[in-house]
Amino acid sequence: xxxxxxxxxxxxxxxxxxxxxxxxxxxxxxxxxxxxxxxxxxxxxxxxxxxxxxxxxxxxxxxxxxxxxxxxxxxxxxxxxxxxxxxxxxxxxxxxxxxxxxxxxxxxxxxxxxxxxxxxxxxxxxxxxxxxxxxxxxxxxxxxxxxxxxxxxxxxxxxxxxxxxxxxxxxxxxxxxxxxxxxxxxxxxxxxxxxxxxxxxxxxxxxxxxxxxxxxxxxxxxxxxxxxxx
Numbered sequence: 474x475x476x477x478x479x480x481x482x483x484x485x486x487x488x489x490x491x492x493x494x495x496x497x498x499x500x501x502x503x504x505x506x507x508x509x510x511x512x513x514x515x516x517x518x519x520x521x522x523x524x525x526x527x528x529x530x531x532x533x534x535x536x537x538x539x540x541x542x543x544x545x546x547x548x549x550x551x552x553x554x555x556x557x558x559x560x561x562x563x564x565x566x567x568x569x570x571x572x573x574x575x576x577x578x579x580x581x582x583x584x585x586x587x588x589x590x591x592x593x594x595x596x597x598x599x600x601x602x603x604x605x606x607x608x609x610x611x612x613x614x615x616x617x618x619x620x621x622x623x624x625x626x627x628x629x630x631x632x633x634x635x636x637x638x639x640x641x642x643x644x645x646x647x648x649x650x651x652x653x654x655x656x657x658x659x660x661x662x663x664x665x666x667x668x669x670x671x672x673x674x675x676x677x678x679x680x681x682x683x684x685x686x687x688x689x690x691x692x693x694x695x696x697x698x699x700x701x702x703x
Contacts, residue, residue, distance in 0.1 A: 551613035
């Protein structure tokens with residue numbers, strides 16, 4: 474669930490383009506390698522005639538005008554299983570650098586920092602959220618902390634990637650989304666399973682009415698493997 478005021482395209486590693494309602498300056502690349510990094514949308518040539526011929530000089534000048542992507546400095550909250558998955562992806566992604574990690578058991582934060590070359594670690598999530606070195610925060614903590622941490626990120630002007638769910642009840646979910654909207658920060662929720670081939674096949678079966686009238690779907694995966702990327 475991603476809500477804001479402008480459209481932008483998110484490109485997953487599996488080349489799936491989705492139009493999402495959040496500001497255009499962020500392209501988030503995470504999971505193997507990371508689906509979440511921040512870039513500017515290139516100029517659109519949609520208004521030009523398809524029959525128009527471009528010279529080599531024109532193409533060369535256009536390429537030179539492209540601004541290199543800014544390096545995004547990331548703080549990661551939570552060094553459990555999923556936090557380490559994200560740290561592994563972050564370290565492989567271009568133009569993204571983890572600068573601080575946190576975990577209530579500080580020895581886990583220290584171990585993660587040493588493993589992935591992160592310069593700072595702490596036991597306090599708020600140190601990540603308030604760090605002046607951090608552009609965006611990865612929230613990989615237990616679900617009951619998500620809403621408060623999202624709102625804290627919004628209050629400190631930090632863009633957010635958060636593992637699902639946003640919150641553990643509807644009211645907190647709405648509050649967290651509104652906090653990001655009002656602060657003008659970007660938020661994305663890690664709900665990547667919708668692109669797995671098995672999930673896509675289930676949707677096809679429903680849309681094609683291969684299974685009759687569908688009233689409810691119950692899906693159990695128990696995280697057997699990471700999503701497949703081709």
